[in-house]
Amino acid sequence: MVTAIKQMEQEFLDYVKKMGAYKEALGLIYWDLRTGAPKKGMEQRSEVIGLLSSEVFKMSTSEEMAAYIANLTSVEHDLELSEITKKTVAECKKEYDRNKKIPAEEYKEFVILQSKSEAVWEEAKDASDFSMFQPYLEKIVEMTKKFITYWGYTENKYNTLLDMYEPGITVNILDQVFCELQEKIVPLVQRIKESEKKPNTQFLYHHFPKEKQRELSLEILKNLGYDFDSGRLDETVHPFATGLNPGDVRVTTKYDENDFRTAIFGTVHEAGHALYEQNISSALIGTPLCTGTSMGIHESQSLFYENFIGRNLSFWKGNFDLLKEYAPAQFQDVTIEQFYRAINESKPSLIRIEADELTYALHIMIRYEIEKGIFNDEIEVKDLPKVWNEKYEQYLGITPHNDANGVLQDVHWSDGSFGYFPSYALGYIYAAQLKHAMLSDIPHYEQLLEVGNLLPIKEWLTKNIHQYGKMKLPLELIKDITGEGLNASYLIDYLYDKYERIYEMKK
């Protein structure tokens, strides 16, 4: 008996490895498409993507896969299988169920709709006209609702969508933490708006040559502990990080010669994602567990680096001279305090991806409430521009002047990625919880930043998070590290401390 099940375990792992190989090839193709693949080769490359993807899909829903899942999840073998195998089977089962429950014809229709809808969204955004996009979005929503009936749900239909990006997170949990965040952040934003101690930000917009920004980005990546033997830095329109395997995790950034912050903070943010993927245990290579456990935990890593390191005063005390080396004229008359206040300026804005650390979560809550409303039949697609604008007024005190700056700004809904947005806010909350826990183990955190010794921080994150890949669920990780569940109070405390100081408010 042992031999048979052990043999099946090995066959299953080989099977999964093959799927992983196809995914790795696809990952490289996507990276290449964004970093300079010749445009006339695209049509044929799309065929390659289609064939490889459908091979992965077929393997994930095959009868072979069904047999592996049935045999390897049977209770009698529980003790004979490795922990990695069991979690891998669970991951495969989740994907199998998700894919198998939708009739093949409907799935195909949805995939075609996705790509059409994304194209229409782009046109609608350019024309700033929601009505162009509306019928497609209605169809996408309608089909997603139908999928939810196939998949089933617990307590709230929207939970099924949340679970795809952040397993374990539910509407109940989010309602509570988002409410708490809103209650605390909205007044703070208001006080800042009224503050007369606004930072001077003029010097941020001086001309900073691209080549110099690139050299500085490379230097900073190295200082953060990014391993260039396991990665490379390229330039793209939209910065991203992609982990092909832990030994090949690439980052990209974008250079704005009139605002160096785009590249620097973009690079630091992607470095956070990349460090996660570079430091996953090599034991997980070739399994679907060899990646970040969720969108939210991934975002917690990028935001940890971007905010708790990149926008931290101590970090810049240690790096201000380096910055001046690359742009001496720009910063010669700027003090470190002025610099720190300028890069942390906060004000309500219309565009999510340009939002600052304080107001960002409000943008997410708006989207969360809208998505929740849609899937609980409380909001209709046709009313979205109106609902959107009302919520922006309510949360941020500003109203979009057109659809492009409002309801059409994000790509997510055009391909049906409902349930994704909350991960961004969760990333902030997790990051603040982690930072708090880290301080118990690394009380001299600020000194490390000031002397530029970031190794202990990376090691702490590797030990507590990175190494596990998908072996632990998001809330399992947070519980093991902090002893508690999702808790927004650490983020709130951090934001109050930081912004009351920057805007010189009385506590």
Add this chain to the structure above:
Amino acid sequence: MVTAIKQMEQEFLDYVKKMGAYKEALGLIYWDLRTGAPKKGMEQRSEVIGLLSSEVFKMSTSEEMAAYIANLTSVEHDLELSEITKKTVAECKKEYDRNKKIPAEEYKEFVILQSKSEAVWEEAKDASDFSMFQPYLEKIVEMTKKFITYWGYTENKYNTLLDMYEPGITVNILDQVFCELQEKIVPLVQRIKESEKKPNTQFLYHHFPKEKQRELSLEILKNLGYDFDSGRLDETVHPFATGLNPGDVRVTTKYDENDFRTAIFGTVHEAGHALYEQNISSALIGTPLCTGTSMGIHESQSLFYENFIGRNLSFWKGNFDLLKEYAPAQFQDVTIEQFYRAINESKPSLIRIEADELTYALHIMIRYEIEKGIFNDEIEVKDLPKVWNEKYEQYLGITPHNDANGVLQDVHWSDGSFGYFPSYALGYIYAAQLKHAMLSDIPHYEQLLEVGNLLPIKEWLTKNIHQYGKMKLPLELIKDITGEGLNASYLIDYLYDKYERIYEMKK
């Protein structure tokens, strides 16, 4: 009946397209490995390569493939199938036979031996010690001889190996043209050696900044008709061109800041390969016919561009000012005639890849004679260093001072690529035949080069060669264009004309 066979035709083409998709993904992976893939990701990337390659291998030797071949080659369907389908089936059959005739166990052993042997070759070359490599080469030769018995042969065992790279070319043909070439080239090389009119080449070695060389390379590629919407230029240790599909054909080059010729002539050479792949008929995309028809014809295109364009006086008359823009100081006191003579300097050398246009073929003949001797049991592996050095003395009048500069210089034998070398010399011969034929259609060839209008040349090559991909065999192409078979006299005439002029010899 028609319906059934037409349906099978479509299924076969889909099957072949899938194999093509895997090969395209592999092509991108190889390109990426050489252009900056992080080294720590290599181990896992090798797994991906292994899995994708073995999938292609499996598909090429499957029972399904056998059935397609059997059904689609039966005489009764000859008129119902398209020409493309029939040639595709023939190509698949060739591969099927080649792979199926070797017992799986032996094939596997050979693949492992290849990679070991290549690693040992590298060490042996570094140590300049043939004896380290000898046992591996003996095993490679022994297994290849066994494979020839599986594959069968006509007239000469070496023909089977030649046929893998240059279908239709045999020992009989090569003996004749190589003999002719040797008889004519060796005395010319000798006369040049004795000539007192040696070109001054000192100015070639001035410092030419890499960034400037890159800009010049881009400019020249554009002038040659290389389509940047279907390609890109990168930097690698060993320059190459790779056609992923006709809309994505990438070239690389290498920059030597103390010898600009490496980059410029390397780029022009690779452009010749790339123009071939960029201009294959789109009707062949997704079939194995969508690539150059043979190594020799491919090389004829790169050598046509490198020598008949890149080392041509008229071309530089049209481009000398451009060159001076990028390196004004280096060429300010150089006349176009001096420049032309310098870039065409000829002298016997030990290293094939550094050889000039005139002596290159001699390096190839030495390798050809050795390979032919090995597979006809006339030369033993253990005697190779001795045989090699004797032949270098005989053909080029120089003797390697060690194995690294002699018998160990090329990678080809380490992975068993016997039969490949002759393609390089065939490329020269074909190119001269094509040039001769082209002059009938484009009598103002030299003027076109001088004014920089290379379009008619590219179009002629596309019309006569590029578009066909693998639809025509090498000698079929040559026959259709020139009306004759392989003929070395055009190359000989060209070399005499050119070098007697450069070295100011009496005819």
